[in-house]
Amino acid sequence: MLAKHRTLMTIVLILAGLLILPHYLKYHQQDFLIFLVVNVLVVASYRLVTLTGEWSLIHAVMMGIGAYTSGMLTKFLDFSFWISLPLAGVVAGLTAALLSFPLFRTTQFYFLIGSFAAGEAIRLSWIHFIRPFGGTSGISALPSPELLGIDFLEPIPYFYLTLAIVTACLVILYRIEKSRIGLTLHAVHWQAPLAESVGINTWNYRTLAFTTGSMFVGIAGALKVHYIGTVTPNQYGIGFMVFILIWLIVGGYKTFYGAILGVIILSILDEMFRELEVIRPAVYGAVLILFILYLPDGLESLPQKIASRIKGASPKGSHS
């Protein structure tokens, strides 16, 4: 009970800090903060997909599906952002549900490669079909959200909007994981044959995780493009997918906060090292290899490791 209160208190403090943070940042850092919060949802939703043990390479494209959906609905059909935003999630989720039929005929490595192929097919169709997707130029001049005369083209109002939506999504994702469904997803990952032996349809649960994760990343895509004002296929290529993987692996995928920790720390480091853009991929690669070798459970396992080291060291010290 005490731990629960402590966690709640920490969350409240973090949110309070986030509410005042943009006012102390420089203009371009406010933009960075918006993209960071969006990426938190990206990586948290991806983690839901991986709970069943299936790592896909289509998550970035699913984000793009949400982005294109919302962009096209608002630009060509004059939909309100407030309607296109949930629809972005719905379309991304439905696409994932449809893709589940061929993709979940496979598992593990074959699913990984299959998801990559499906994602590239979708992304290349955005490039090939200039109408209606705009080709490599994508779709530009997307409208900003409108609400009570608030100017969402400015970074601080948009940050608060993003923070509110992402927080709500994170709460839902957290509740899913802690529910019976979440426990079943874990079971599908770690004990699939056993789960099947007690009547759990593992295909259904894999599809559920894939669809739900895609739905939330679709919302993230819509949030991002209505701030940038343009959606292009290159934003959702394999390069961005690799970043998602690294954020998750470095942060750790066993706990809810691990992935979030990964995206926050690496994004801040990334921004600090932006003058060294040329070697950034090499730095990312090196970080990934080092974490796999020395901290395979990610940053989330670091406090535990340090604590056990201290505990392990103390008795030795006392003996001497």
Added chain:
Amino acid sequence: MTNRTIDNNRRKFLKQAGAGMAAVAGAGMVPLRSYADDTLVVGMNIPMTGDYAPWGLPGLYDCEIIANNINAAGGVEIGGKSYQIRVAAYDHAYDTEKALQGFKKLVLEDDAKMVMMLGGSTVASVLPWATRKKVLTTTLLPSDITPDSDYLFATCESHPLYNVTGVVWLAQNYPEAKKAVIVTNNDAEYGLQSAATYKAAFEVAGIEVVDVNLHGFDVTDFAPIVSSVLAKNPDIFCMATSFYVTPLMEQLYHQGFDGKIISCTLDYYEEIIAKTSEEFVNGTIYQFPDFDDPMLNNEGIHFPDPGGFDAAFRKDHPNDWSAVAWEYPAILLNWIENAQRVGSGESEDVAKYLRNNSQNFVFGGGDWWGSQLWGLDHALVGRWPVVVIENGKARIQEYGDLSAWLADHTEVLVRHMKELGLRTV
């Protein structure tokens, strides 16, 4: 392009490593930069790393040369006051998120009065904010112009319109060449725009286009592409691309093509000659001169001391000259000229002046154009050089009259743009 990018990146890295480490150490909530009252800041929100770096970095080097020369001579007088010029640059690596961040940094933190950009999706990402905040922005791709992009101007490169001048020259000098093939990357920002323009120019010149090969950005082997188009027995091989010129030229060489070659750019042609032969590359027609060309001393050229400028660039960056090397400086000089005329460096004042007044284009002439295609007359078009490789060196043959061609044939151009699904008004 790729090797060049890597070379550029390596050099860039070595240069930036020290500065970067210092920046890392001091990163975070550093106070906003402020320059002295007698300094006007011009922003460059460009790709300095990644695949697009050759179309950003050389421009930065050259703008620094121009700014240093101006400052060494005592600065520029604007509105009765003398100002130093400072170039502030942000590397967006051709990423839309970073482009938006960089644009805001340059305008709000560095107080840039004008921001130069390469174009494409990175311009699209800053356009809503730039228009709202009335920030004078320039692009090298006039196709970025929209009916409501009031503060976006293309004052130098009129990509891809100038390609027509090369075709006109080719048709006049090689009337026996009657069949052309076009190869380009299938993208709406660069390749298709060029392909549509070349198709229009060939149609007007009475040259039949027997094949158009649109390939993806992921192509690494150009042998089958070149083989398939050469099977149509063309007299002219047209590269409506700037990304894959070197591998295409290599394939043309290896497959023994002996017709005419026309291209939008021929960046780093010395490398192409090294990979093929001087004899093969000689005669290639394209559109971007070296600035040591004697024809740049002709009357009507609106660029001070092109030869000295070329020498200064190559002294410090001997292998980095590219199509954009002189373009950003030309934009900078145009901006200074207009700021002097209007007596203010403020974005809104200069933009208003640009809209309402005629301009001196870098190669002579200068008409605002674009409303027929993009909705606003914000692209400055004038004379454009037709360049041919002679004895292994780029040499201007003539200045084509782009304005005249557009006056007579805009409807053909618009039709071809529409046929390829490109945005028109």
